[in-house]
Amino acid sequence: MPAAIGRMPCFALPIRLRSIATTAGSRMIRTRSLLLFLLCVGLPICDAVEAPNVVPIDDHLVTSGQPTRESLAQLGAEGFQAVVYLAPSSVEDAIADEADILRGQGIEFVHVPIVFRAPNAAEIDQVAAALDRLAGKKVLVHCQINMRASTVTFLYRAGYRGEDPAKAFESVTQVWVPEGAWKQMVIEVLAARGVDFDPF
Structure with missing residues (x-):
């Protein structure tokens, strides 16, 4: 295929x-x-995730918006071993007991609540450390509509994992083109990580 x-x-x-x-x-x-x-x-x-803007990266990494409650309850059966959630739990479409739904299936839940209007590099470091630790496991990184998740995952792949930044950025543009505070953070993180790539 x-x-x-x-x-x-x-x-x-x-x-x-x-x-x-x-x-x-x-x-x-x-x-x-x-x-x-x-x-x-x-x-x-x-088929594994019912959510807005599902973007498979590879066999072990998928990004998306907020999965439905029913989809969360099936992630274990779909082989997922960890979920990294990047929106604050106070957002309107958050599922209050998401962590319990996942842990009940033996799925590790990592929460790095990024305020959309004010992302920062320290949060990217947190996500990168989590994804490094989860290497080899099947992981879903999600937020509300995959704007946070796609961008943070791109920065991890290009800035921390050494992947081709142009290729990695394709998974972001399937969802959006970062602007405002997110555009500035992308530029700053790439520069700080020594990645010579201007996606804008």
Whole structure:
């Protein structure tokens, strides 16, 4: 299976497939679209999390917005071993007993509450330390709509794990382009970590 399919955000698939189906009239194109859809439906990493803006990074790392209560209750069955939650517990769509739901399945819960309007580099260090410790485990990093999570995970991959920053940043642009305080933090963290890359 092409690697690109595995990294495609699940929420984007219906849009892309609908576009293919409506812009091409041939039966072959429609058949290929259906096959592509069925292939992705069969990917466990796509089905594993019911949440906004799910972006699989690799077999062990996924970012997303807030999963539903039902999805949280199934993460253990989907093979997840840890969840890193990056929004404050006071946000409107937070699930108050998320930690209990996860720990009841033997899933480690790490909470680094990042205030959206005021992220800071110390919080990135905290997340990086947690992800380093969880290396080799299947981890979900989530916030509300995957703006915090996608950006922080990018900074970890590019600044702490030494991955290609341009490639790592693709997982951010599937969700948004950081602006304001987040744009400034990205620039500062990359510079502090010695990463020569300007995503803006």
